[in-house]
Amino acid sequence: MGILKKIIDITINYFNYNIKGEKMKVENISYRVNSRILFDHISFDTSNSGLTLITGKNGAGKSTLLKVLLGIVQPYSGSLISDEKVSYVPDSSDNYFIGLSPNLLFEFLQKQFFIETNLFEERLRELREQFYLNEKLMTQTIQSLSLGEKKKVMLIAAFLLDSDLYVMDEPLSGLDQVSVENLIHLIEQKINLGKHFIIVSHERQEILPTVDQIISL
Numbered sequence: 001m002g003i004l005k006k007i008i009d010i011t012i013n014y015f016n017y018n019i020k021g022e023k024m025k026v027e028n029i030s031y032r033v034n035s036r037i038l039f040d041h042i043s044f045d046t047s048n049s050g051l052t053l054i055t056g057k058n059g060a061g062k063s064t065l066l067k068v069l070l071g072i073v074q075p076y077s078g079s080l081i082s083d084e085k086v087s088y089v090p091d092s093s094d095n096y097f098i099g100l101s102p103n104l105l106f107e108f109l110q111k112q113f114f115i116e117t118n119l120f121e122e123r124l125r126e127l128r129e130q131f132y133l134n135e136k137l138m139t140q141t142i143q144s145l146s147l148g149e150k151k152k153v154m155l156i157a158a159f160l161l162d163s164d165l166y167v168m169d170e171p172l173s174g175l176d177q178v179s180v181e182n183l184i185h186l187i188e189q190k191i192n193l194g195k196h197f198i199i200v201s202h203e204r205q206e207i208l209p210t211v212d213q214i215i216s217l
């Protein structure tokens, strides 16, 4: 697959950008793998919730639910409304960014989403400071980075876009303590600005910013 095709696929799948600004409303979503029901009749609405936490045991279907919410996979039944601008941080970026460097990914996002150059450079500088992603790492391929460094690249990519909803799969996993603290602060700042988060996490709730609703699978 050519690199351009790869980049376009990533954008279509992972940085879904709409413009109307309605909140996400999920009604009676069910999902089956073969004949097995993974989750059934899940309903929630993010309108009054800064942070929605999705919890459950390993294999309960948390990551799959996020993919349903993002339209990457189709639910077995139920309906979903969202016209928000959405950023997605997958649990692992291993399969998606082969051959890309952080520099190339960020520049692509700037062009794809028409982020004004000064604003883009300012946001990128601030985010790189917060997650201390140094210059040397910016030109390496993403697959050659450590687990935590990959996570930082995905978080920076998500926050470069001024989205309404941030969907994050295990955003804290692999991060060092300072980055965890900076990420939590950043999430709190965004929530105070009226942004919404749907997060899958195995972390204890005390570690996370204030959780407004919990979806247990």
Ligand SMILES: Nc1ncnc2c1ncn2[C@@H]1O[C@H](COP(=O)(O)OP(=O)(O)OP(=O)(O)O)[C@@H](O)[C@H]1O
Residues within 6 Å of the ligand: 033, 038, 056, 057, 058, 059, 060, 061, 062, 063, 064, 065
């Ligand atoms: N396309 C698929 N084909 C077969 N099985 C699938 C498919 N998609 C998901 N599954 C299965 O569905 C279950 C849920 O997977 P998922 O990754 O959503 O779980 P999770 O709750 O995020 O788990 P974890 O906490 O371990 O990350 C797993 O048993 C997985 O193997």
